[in-house]
Amino acid sequence: MNSKTFSTKLIKLRRERNFTQQQVAHLLSISQSTYCSWEMGSCFPNMRHVPSIANTFAVTIQELFDEKGENLSQLK
Template structure:
């Protein structure tokens, strides 16, 4: 089952229109329609919003699909570090390592920010 088919099924199970879902996700109805008709794929941020709106886990959006392939344009507006010239398997160990690396970097930045704030408060 494609992601678009899954989105349509989830929407219909809730008795929502495409406009209803688009409003909940803060996207246009035509943009949502493109996801539901598999013309485009939602970004990672929008996948999170979709899962939240339908009260499911993100991986449930891809159930019954086996390995899910997402093109790099899905990652363009995110901070995920990954080679731009390759296709990403969402279940790949490389992607998980990349996410973990990003999380470590975020943690270090937050730690440094906390230290800086402490120093500023002491002045």
């Protein structure tokens, strides 16, 4: 999965739930600028954030990635 695909998915999930970037960042205990960088595709989240992201958006970890089952190895 490339950063653009992941960032697009984050934006879609956030908007579907009517969250602001600030609200998501608060729920994940990260700065808004960090979350914004994920949505902009300038970086991937650290692996330790992946379960929290899935929980925040009420999706599985697999659903955070495309239907091809992309490898999680691109995450830091």
